[in-house]
């Protein structure tokens with residue numbers, strides 16, 4: 001049983017207690033990875049690296065950023081280990097989605113001077129209660145100080161689906177991160193939660209009030225209690241089973257001929273969601289920034305060549 005919970009582990013339990021059991025109780029090793037998660041990690045790695053360079057006063061050109069994405073792809077790619085559920089698409093289609101995501105983000109935010117980065121892949125750990133019985137951990141893709149002084153918690157999403165605003169306004173992941181940051185920074189002012197749907201080139205924003213934050217805190221405590229009190233770990237079949245790395249050992253599929261019955265076969269690949277809840281505000285897509293000036297492939301600041309050449313570790317956030 002987990003001692004410290006994360007938004008993705010809570011989502012996992014609510015999606016399927018059996019999957020949670022395999023992943024967090026038995027800790028069954030995983031031998032494959034869904035292509036959607038693979039693409040997401042590569043895009044996260046590149047955007048993180050991009051902002052690291054921006055912090056040092058260097059803005060790599062878009063071709064260099066794309067080149068770096070391809071390098072990360074090649075470094076990690078293993079066709080025998082990666083799983084494609086949507087068979088109508090091949091690996092190269094997913095790679096093209098990754099390139100498009102980065103292009104969208106780059107063109108939208110160039111020259112990356114709209115705000116100040118306070119943290120990249122920033123780990124958070126805090127407790128929901130005074131006694132410390134309900135610890136939470138997570139990783140913030142990018143923590144930002146906006147020009148108006150507000151803190152912002154940014155999350156990069158590479159999936160196609162954009163949740164409705166009501167769902168984002170009750171999103172647990174960034175809501176919990178807000179609780180952590182508010183506590184750490186002793187921040188009384190507004191904290192904006194910002195999602196970048198990079199493949200769709202859309203941005204969404206949500207802000208919570210005190211009542212919503214306390215409701216989230218209590219709801220999450222109850223969710224952790226449910227996990228701690230669980231004994232049956234029953235499978236819960238859904239359209240997400242096709243992306244489940246434990247399907248081969250799951251009792252719900254042992255005696256069934258394919259194709260499996262699913263609830264909502266049009267469900268998207270696993271991503272954050274959450275119960276619906278009203279209120280808050282919508283930020284419509286921001287106007288596109290001017291595209292970067294073209295740069296000769298072999299010219300420019302020689303330091304920026306490092307952007308495409310030096311290797312670096314991977315992203316492990318559950319986003």
Ligand code: SF4
Nearest residue numbers: 016235236241244250
């Ligand atoms: S295959 Fe479906 S029912 Fe079985 S463990 Fe995975 S998510 Fe749960």
